[in-house]
Amino acid sequence: MNLINVVDEILICGGMTYTFMKILRKVEIGASVFDEEGSKKGAQNNELCEENTPATEIIASYGVPPGKMGLDIGPDTRQVFSYIISEAKTILWNGPAGVFEWEQFSNGTRALMDAVVAATAEGAISIIGGGDTATAAAKFGAVGRVSHISTGGGASLELLEGKVLPGVEALSPAPTQ
Ligand SMILES: Nc1ncnc2c1ncn2[C@@H]1O[C@H](COP(=O)(O)OP(=O)(O)O)[C@@H](O)[C@H]1O
Ligand SMILES: O=C(OP(=O)(O)O)[C@H](O)COP(=O)(O)O
Secondary structure (H helix, E strand, O other), X not given: OHHHXXXXXXXXXXXXXXXXXXXXXXXXXOOOOOOHHHHHHHHHXXXXXXXXXXXXXXXXOXXXXXXXXXXXXXXXXXXXXHHHHHHOOEEEEEOOXXXXXXXXXXXXXXXXXXXXXXXXXXXXXXXXXXXXXHHHHHHOOOOOOOOEEEOOOHHHHHHHHOOOOHHHHXXXXXXXX
16 A cells, blocks of 8 residues: 555556456456455555545456466566556566466566566666565576565565564564653
8 A cells, every 4th residue: 555655557467367357357367366355455555546546457358268367468568567667767576477487477577577677777676575586586597686576575565555563673672762
């Protein structure tokens, strides 16, 4: 929620996409992953998005046929996302764009990684968070070519949401009296 107020763009892809597609755009998602709990938060997020950002757009929102799973982003999304990344000055990335562990669904994550590396070379600050996204960074040769990589995914997002992380709290100096 905090992030919506400070970012220019949020690019949604990966496993969370289909929950947004089903709830907010009412399209069929076949056997794609659906997050029941998250779907309730999605409705609130959409209201916030529509209040605070100029446009909420789902690219290629044709839906997924019954029995099929959406497992990667396609060429249109790769192109639009790569352009947005190329324009960014600060990039925060948490979560791969598809099941990149399988070669046939790795093109989306690879394309976004290439875009983040290129933007970093042009002077953007790029922060990658999450165990799987860090693995993707290593697989696609981005280590040392982005600004920072952390294995903490959910934790780094919670920190940016303004939450106090238990480990950080424990390590912080006790107040002096
Ligand atoms: N469309 C999808 N359907 C199912 N799983 C997906 C999809 N896209 C990505 N994934 C999987 O999600 C996992 C990463 O999820 P996430 O927890 O967001 O990443 P991180 O560990 O970097 O925080 C990866 O293992 C990837 O294969
Ligand atoms: O990205 C991760 O998880 P998350 O994105 O689900 O929070 C990491 O696998 C977290 O590993 P850690 O809890 O050992 O730092």
